[in-house]
Amino acid sequence: MPEGVDVLDARTQEVLDAVRTIIANVIGEDYVQELEIDMDTSFHEDLDIESIEFVALGEALGERYGERVDLAGWIASMDVDDIIDMKVGRLVEHIVSCDG
Amino acid sequence: MADVTVDGVRFNVVQLGPPPDVPRAGPPVVFVHGLIVDNLSSFYYTLAPVVARQVDVLCYDLRGHGRSDRPLTGYRLEDAVADLSGILDATGLTGPVQLVGNSFGGTIVLSTALWAPQRVAAIALIEAHPAFDGWADGMVEDLEDLVEGFDGPGMRDYIASEAPRKMRSMIDCCEDLVAKSSLPADFRLSRPMPAADLSGVRCPSLLLYGDCSDILDRGFALADALPCSELRIIEDCTHSLLMEAPDVVARHVVPWLADPAHQVPPCDMGRTVPA
Numbered sequence: 001m002p003e004g005v006d007v008l009d010a011r012t013q014e015v016l017d018a019v020r021t022i023i024a025n026v027i028g029e030d031y032v033q034e035l036e037i038d039m040d041t042s043f044h045e046d047l048d049i050e051s052i053e054f055v056a057l058g059e060a061l062g063e064r065y066g067e068r069v070d071l072a073g074w075i076a077s078m079d080v081d082d083i084i085d086m087k088v089g090r091l092v093e094h095i096v097s098c099d100g
Numbered sequence: 101m102a103d104v105t106v107d108g109v110r111f112n113v114v115q116l117g118p119p120p121d122v123p124r125a126g127p128p129v130v131f132v133h134g135l136i137v138d139n140l141s142s143f144y145y146t147l148a149p150v151v152a153r154q155v156d157v158l159c160y161d162l163r164g165h166g167r168s169d170r171p172l173t174g175y176r177l178e179d180a181v182a183d184l185s186g187i188l189d190a191t192g193l194t195g196p197v198q199l200v201g202n203s204f205g206g207t208i209v210l211s212t213a214l215w216a217p218q219r220v221a222a223i224a225l226i227e228a229h230p231a232f233d234g235w236a237d238g239m240v241e242d243l244e245d246l247v248e249g250f251d252g253p254g255m256r257d258y259i260a261s262e263a264p265r266k267m268r269s270m271i272d273c274c275e276d277l278v279a280k281s282s283l284p285a286d287f288r289l290s291r292p293m294p295a296a297d298l299s300g301v302r303c304p305s306l307l308l309y310g311d312c313s314d315i316l317d318r319g320f321a322l323a324d325a326l327p328c329s330e331l332r333i334i335e336d337c338t339h340s341l342l343m344e345a346p347d348v349v350a351r352h353v354v355p356w357l358a359d360p361a362h363q364v365p366p367c368d369m370g371r372t373v374p375a
Contacts, residue, residue: 031265048265051141052112052166059114072116072149083145 008039011099015092022060023088026053039089061095068098104160106186109174112167113160113187114140116152126363127221128156129198132184132205136243136274139166142202146346150354158197160187162208164277175277175286177231177293180208181215188219196221196364198357202342203227207235210322213301214293222362224306224353227339230318230325232295236287243278250275298325304362305329308352310337310344330356 008016016039024032027049035046043049049057058071074094075083104113118124129151131143140159148157161168163175163183174183188197198221201209206228213220229235250259250271259271277283305326309319311333323331332352337344356362 027265050266050269051145052139052161055114055141055144056167067119070149072144072152075145076149 012092012096015095016088018064019057019061019088019092019095022057022064023047023049026056026060037088039087039092041088043086043088043091044084065095065098069095104187104190106183106190109163109171109183110169111160111163111183111187112140113158113191114144114148115156115158115191116148117156118153124156125154126358126360127195127197128158128193129200129357130184130188130193131157131159132199132201132208133159133162133165134203134205135239136165136246136277137270138202138205141166142342143200146342147200147350147353150350151357154358156193158187158191158193160184162205164281164283165273170273170276170281172280173282173286175281175283177207177211177287177290178215179286181212184208184212185216185219198222198224198363200224200353200357201226201228203339204229204239207231210298210301211291211293213303213305214297215291217300217302220303221364222304222306222357223301224308224356225322226308226349226353227310227313227315227341228307228318228322229315230295230298230322231290231293232318232321233292235293236290239287240284243274243284247274247278295321295325298322299327301326301328303328306353306356306362307331308334308341308349310334310339310341312337313339313341315339 020037023037027047035041041047043054061069061071102113102115104111131140131148133140133142139161143159148159151157162180164170188194196219199209199212201207201223203226206225207230209223209225210228210230213223229239259268305328307319307322307329309316316333319331319333323329334341334345334348342349
């Protein structure tokens with residue numbers, strides 16, 4: 001294990017894998033193939049994701065994990081800077097936190 | 101997120117709402133976004149989830165926008181009203197709904213209230229462009245200026261080689277709609293909406309405009325023309341009111357929609373226009 005790389009627990013790794021797959025479906029396999037998507041990947045800076053793609057991502061996550069994930073409600077509670085700075089890891093952690 | 105097909109055109113539709121076993125506090129609310137660079141996300145991340153705590157909500161990408169199909173024809177205002185009616189039919193929303201429109205979405209909402217009044221319980225317009233005389237020419241001129249900007253010095257090289265994916269997607273959408281589709285011609289062919297006709301709109305209407313908006317005069321004109329209207333002017337905001345102050349817009353729109361007096365037309369409320 002390279003130094004500085006966090007080991008993810010099984011549930012977090014599983015959600016990260018699912019999020020990766022859905023991102024690829026939404027924004028296109030070709031584009032995503034050029035990128036390494038991990039917990040530190042920024043939706044804005046790295047993926048250059050469009051707002052409507054983020055909606056599609058949220059809806060796909062809702063279908064997979066149920067309405068408790070409520071991405072629209074979660075995003076609506078954030079300020080603009082939080083949304084712009086969002087990383088894949090924050091979304092993954094939100095989904096994991098909805099497990100309860 | 102689901103696809104709804106109306107007359108062969110596929111629309112991207114998102115429906116939100118309270119859990120199925122919770123009684124709805126009013127009619128469904130349908131959000132209609134603005135032109136070209138806009139899509140349903142501008143409501144999905146602002147008003148829609150707040151309203152969806154109480155009632156069913158539908159957001160959709162207009163023809164040619166977002167993740168809906170981008171056909172080369174069908175961009176008259178009456179086409180937009182037919183699209184909206186078709187989406188409501190396809191999703192089972194056959195009773196009157198409350199419509200919320202932003203900018204050009206407000207034009208569509210006004211057109212629907214005028215030409216398909218049986219569909220509409222109330223309308224909330226955010227920085228709406230009424231399609232009065234000269235509307236089409238003004239819109240087309242602005243859109244053509246926007247697209248001409250892509251031919252500026254070095255722009256084509258930049259777009260082809262360096263522009264971020266998101267920017268290229270936005271530029272493709274602009275060029276498809278403005279330079280390739282019938283949208284500019286269709287705007288000019290759209291059925292006129294004279295101010296005098298708006299006196300026939302009997303549903304309650306809320307009008308929100310920024311005090312620094314370049315189309316604030318349309319707010320006053322609509323407040324004069326619509327019999328059951330209430331004009332509210334938001335301080336320190338421009339035409340981008342929804343993006344600049346989503347919380348303020350929500351504080352005005354959400355309770356207004358929830359007021360039972362605004363859920364069933366026709367209204368008998370008086371007009372409220374600032375002095």
